[in-house]
Amino acid sequence: xxxxxxxxxxxxxxxxxxxxxxxxxxxxxxxxxxxxxxxxxxxxxxxxxxxxxxxxxxxxxxxxxxxxxxxxxxxxxxxxxxxxxxxxxxxxxxxxxxxxxxxxxxxxxxxxxxxxxxxxxxxxxxxxxxxxxxxxxxxxxxxxxxxxxxxxxxxxxxxxxxxxxxxxxxxxxxxxxxxxxxxxxxxxxxxxxxxxxxxxxxxxxxxxxxxxxxxxxxxxxxxxxxxxxxxxxxxxxxxxxxxxxxxxxxxxxxxxxxxxxxxxxxxxxxxxxxxxxxxxxxxxxxxxxxxxxxxxxxxxxxxxxxxxxxxxxxxxxxxxxxxxxxxxxxxxxxxxxxxxxxxxxxxxxxxxxxxxxxxxxxxxxxxxxxxxxxxxxxxxxxxxxxxxxxxxxxxxxxxxxxxxxxxxxxxxxxxxxxxxxxxxxxxxxxxxxxxxxxxxxxxxxxxxxxxxxxxxxxxxxxxxxxxxxxxxxxxxxxxxxxxxxxxxxxxxxxxxxxxxxxxxxxxxxxxxxxxxxxxxxxxxxxxxxxxxxxxxxxxxxxxxxxxxxxxxxxxxxxxxxxxxxxxxxxxxxxxxx
Amino acid sequence: xxxxxxxxxxxxxxxxxxxxxxxxxxxxxxxxxxxxxxxxxxxxxxxxxxxxxxxxxxxxxxxxxxxxxxxxxxxxxxxxxxxxxxxxxxxxxxxxxxxxxxxxxxxxxxxxxxxxxxxxxxxxxxxxxxxxxxxxxxxxxxxxxxxxxxxxxxxxxxxxxxxxxxxxxxxxxxxxxxxxxxxxxxxxxxxxxxxxxxxxxxxxxxxxxxxxxxxxxxxxxxxxxxxxxxxxxxxxxxxxxxxxxxxxxxxxxxxxxxxxxxxxxxxxxxxxxxxxxxxxxxxxxxxxxxxxxxxxxxxxxxxxxxxxxxxxxxxxxxxx
Numbered sequence: 004x005x006x007x008x009x010x011x012x013x014x015x016x017x018x019x020x021x022x023x024x025x026x027x028x029x030x031x032x033x034x035x036x037x038x039x040x041x042x043x044x045x046x047x048x049x050x051x052x053x054x055x056x057x058x059x060x061x062x063x064x065x066x067x068x069x070x071x072x073x074x075x076x077x078x079x080x081x082x083x084x085x086x087x088x089x090x091x092x093x094x095x096x097x098x099x100x101x102x103x104x105x106x107x108x109x110x111x112x113x114x115x116x117x118x119x120x121x122x123x124x125x126x127x128x129x130x131x132x133x134x135x136x137x138x139x140x141x142x143x144x145x146x147x148x149x150x151x152x153x154x155x156x157x158x159x160x161x162x163x164x165x166x167x168x169x170x171x172x173x174x175x176x177x178x179x180x181x182x183x184x185x186x187x188x189x190x191x192x193x194x195x196x197x198x199x200x201x202x203x204x205x206x207x208x209x210x211x212x213x214x215x216x217x218x219x220x221x222x223x224x225x226x227x228x229x230x231x232x233x234x235x236x237x238x239x240x241x242x243x244x245x246x247x248x249x250x251x252x253x254x255x256x257x258x259x260x261x262x263x264x265x266x267x268x269x270x271x272x273x274x275x276x277x278x279x280x281x282x283x284x285x286x287x288x289x290x291x292x293x294x295x296x297x298x299x300x301x302x303x304x305x306x307x308x309x310x311x312x313x314x315x316x317x318x319x320x321x322x323x324x325x326x327x328x329x330x331x332x333x334x335x336x337x338x339x340x341x342x343x344x345x346x347x348x349x350x351x352x353x354x355x356x357x358x359x360x361x362x363x364x365x366x367x368x369x370x371x372x373x374x375x376x377x378x379x380x381x382x383x384x385x386x387x388x389x390x391x392x393x394x395x396x397x398x399x400x401x402x403x404x405x406x407x408x409x410x411x412x413x414x415x416x417x418x419x420x421x422x423x424x425x426x427x428x429x430x431x432x433x434x435x436x437x438x439x440x441x442x443x444x445x446x447x448x449x450x451x452x453x454x455x456x457x458x459x460x461x462x463x464x465x466x467x468x469x470x471x472x473x474x475x476x477x478x479x480x481x482x483x484x485x486x487x488x489x490x491x492x493x494x495x496x497x498x499x500x501x502x503x504x505x506x507x508x509x510x511x512x513x514x515x516x517x518x519x520x521x522x523x524x525x526x527x528x529x530x531x532x533x534x535x536x537x538x539x540x541x542x543x544x545x546x547x548x549x550x551x552x553x554x555x556x557x558x559x560x561x562x563x564x565x566x567x568x569x570x571x572x573x574x575x576x577x578x579x580x
Numbered sequence: 581x582x583x584x585x586x587x588x589x590x591x592x593x594x595x596x597x598x599x600x601x602x603x604x605x606x607x608x609x610x611x612x613x614x615x616x617x618x619x620x621x622x623x624x625x626x627x628x629x630x631x632x633x634x635x636x637x638x639x640x641x642x643x644x645x646x647x648x649x650x651x652x653x654x655x656x657x658x659x660x661x662x663x664x665x666x667x668x669x670x671x672x673x674x675x676x677x678x679x680x681x682x683x684x685x686x687x688x689x690x691x692x693x694x695x696x697x698x699x700x701x702x703x704x705x706x707x708x709x710x711x712x713x714x715x716x717x718x719x720x721x722x723x724x725x726x727x728x729x730x731x732x733x734x735x736x737x738x739x740x741x742x743x744x745x746x747x748x749x750x751x752x753x754x755x756x757x758x759x760x761x762x763x764x765x766x767x768x769x770x771x772x773x774x775x776x777x778x779x780x781x782x783x784x785x786x787x788x789x790x791x792x793x794x795x796x797x798x799x800x801x802x803x804x805x806x807x808x809x810x811x812x813x814x815x816x817x818x819x820x821x822x823x824x825x826x827x828x829x830x831x832x833x834x835x836x837x838x839x840x841x842x843x844x845x846x847x848x849x850x851x852x853x854x855x856x857x858x859x860x861x862x863x864x865x866x867x868x869x870x871x872x873x874x875x876x877x878x879x880x881x882x883x884x885x886x887x888x889x890x891x892x893x894x895x896x897x898x899x900x
Contacts, residue, residue: 132729359709376733376734378724380722380724382722391731449704470702476769505830520832523832523835527835530776530838541608541609544770
């Protein structure tokens with residue numbers, strides 16, 4: 004590396020370092036103390052610094068190039084020996100290679116770094132508003148003496164703000180009261196027609212054919228083990244609904260369960276059998292949640308009972324089709340996710356349905372949504388349904404709004420109905436038109452442009468129109484994103500030639516005052532860069548509105564190509580003589 | 581001699597290019613503000629004339645500053661091209677604004693594009709959302725809004741209205757109003773000014789609007805302001821030649837031009853005028869801004885005269 008290139012690298016490094024320190028300094032003071040809790044202070048400051056650094060990378064890069072070639076690399080650096088002079092192309096060869104590498108790094112930062120940092124930074128404000136809502140809700144629950152609910156809310160709140168000593172005390176008080184209060188078990192208003200028929204075949208039985216399952220069912224029936232007989236007959240029917248004998252065996256097993264005389268059993272066995280039957284009948288009559296709680300209790304009394312094991316698994320599986328467990332969402336509020344998305348979920352002759360999701364979070368256990376609200380209204384302007392829930396899980400493209408506690412039904416969280424009535428047949432389970440990946444695309448396209456990469460914006464473009472959004476702003480955002488890497492390279496080339504043309508003619512150094520005022524340069528460069536991008540925004544925006552995306556892309560490519568040629572010509576026009 | 585004559589010629593060329601670019605962008609922005617792809621209206625000459633008074637003053641002042649740099653290459657009698665520039669740019673600005681005013685009076689301004697929202701489309705305003713199921717002219721039916729921070733978030737209004745001029749959507753039942761151009765997801769967003777340029781554009785607009793209005797009144801304040809601004813920018817020669825590092829000089833000079841717009845906007849602002857009203861009569865207050873600019877311009881010129889002669893840039897000199 005030549006002396007000149009070494010100096011240039013140092014200038015680039017120092018410029019970016021100065022940028023980092025400046026944005027860090029700004030972030031300390033820009034922290035939105037009203038919108039974001041103090042426990043996010045450092046996270047917010049770091050995310051904001053990185054996001055700002057990437058956003059302002061082009062002005063910083065131009066500044067580095069301009070200062071490097073106008074001040075740091077000097078005429079004397081081009082002299083080799085007494086007479087020979089390094090040509091300008093030789094002088095800029097290495098910097099141009101470095102520039103190409105930096106452009107590549109910029110593309111990566113733009114596509115992955117900036118969206119991630121922006122999403123993180125913005126999520127702190129959302130998490131804060133969520134924490135405040137949870138705290139208010141906990142206080143309201145305490146006032147109503149609903150201590151279990153208050154404990155649940157405070158647990159969630161403390162996951163977002165674990166340093167709040169007041170909330171810790173409040174939770175301790177609520178726990179004491181919750182321990183003394185009685186909880187009543189109640190079946191939710193509606194359940195789905197799932198039951199044992201809706202369960203998946205356990206892994207251990209997956210190799211068996213329908214006739215083998217039927218054979219097992221028959222064997223259990225012979226031994227008067229009607230629960231097992233019914234269970235295996237049901238599984239056989241899952242595999243082959245036309246299987247002769249399976250329906251009959253299932254029906255006879257059901258009769259056996261209902262008619263079995265418990266008076267001949269000892270008291271404990273009789274009680275267990277009674278509960279097993281109760282749970283079984285609940286499961287078969289589309290009350291899987293009630294069945295789940297019965298079998299959960301039974302598991303404590305008879306942990307080795309195979310019927311209890313099977314039907315607990317079956318009822319849990321059925322429960323998962325219409326609800327999810329509250330502990331699944333316990334820690335998710337603080338996880339990163341896309342925020343504030345609304346879309347037209349359905350629009351037909353009978354109604355229009357809008358869905359708003361406060362935050363959408365993907366975890367290994369599934370996709371969850373926070374602060375969900377659904378509004379359905381008719382073409383005559385009547386509100387048919389308006390529901391809201393603090394949490395939802397998305398399972399098989401269904402939005403499930405009911406969360407149940409594994410042990411205490413008093414802690415179940417269901418939707419709040421503001422208008423209309425949730426259909427009993429489906430319960431609080433609403434089909435979503437959009438698969439999860441499209442929900443992310445909707446989030447990106449519904450104004451959260453900064454937190455989306457190019458790929459997400461592109462997929463958003465393809466689907467957004469059908470969910471109620473204009474696509475022009477996304478087209479333009481895509482064009483502007485494409486413009487940035489080109490600009491990084493082209494404007495840096497211009498900066499090299501501009502800097503060299505306007506280089507310092509001082510033999511040693513410019514006056515101290517000039518050196519002290521160097522920090523003004525990036526601010527002025529930033530103004531110029533913003534004018535440049537705003538000009539392009541208008542041209543591309545008009546082209547998009549007037550002629551469509553294809554022509555606009557052509558305008559972008561041709562204009563950037565022309566600028567690149569001009570930049571290279573401008574470089575070629577420089578010399579070291 | 582040739583180099584001296586070329587200076588004002590360069591100024592005129594740069595001025596024409598800057599005016600064309602700025603006016604062109606202004607017209608494209610005005611005509612592209614649409615509600616759908618393929619809906620932009622064709623740019624009209626009338627649009628250019630209407631945009632002219634707003635873009636011409638910054639174009640002239642910018643071109644004047646750019647035209648100062650080639651004077652560095654002239655070895656002797658630099659005051660001649662400076663004086664020429666002062667005269668030509670002043671005359672250009674005065675004639676341009678008067679001329680545009682005269683032409684503007686003879687043409688009818690194209691009607692502003694009516695602003696409305698599309699039925700079945702979601703509009704996002706910050707964390708709020710708006711959706712209208714039906715739209716008939718300025719009337720909206722079945723309007724749902726999601727208001728962040730309220731419980732419940734969704735509100736429903738059977739009807740709403742849109743003002744086609746201001747683009748304001750009013751939902752009387754909910755007591756909410758939204759401005760279409762504020763929506764992040766509307767086509768209007770595409771032409772919204774970058775927030776980091778709002779101050780600059782705002783300051784330039786103050787000067788341009790003032791000059792345009794005063795030119796119609798043929799007021800002496802108009803001439804005073806033009807002369808003061810032109811003298812100020814010409815006096816930035818002080819910065820253009822200040823050191824033997826032209827890039828730095830350019831930064832200072834353009835920084836000083838930015839200060840002109842900011843300073844003028846401040847002096848014309850209500851807070852300053854309010855303060856000035858306590859010590860000056862109303863008819864004199866309008867002269868404060870040009871007088872202040874003139875004084876600063878004269879001061880820069882004086883300092884420039886006192887500075888030692890500088891060597892042409894192709895000769896390196898030892899650092900100070």
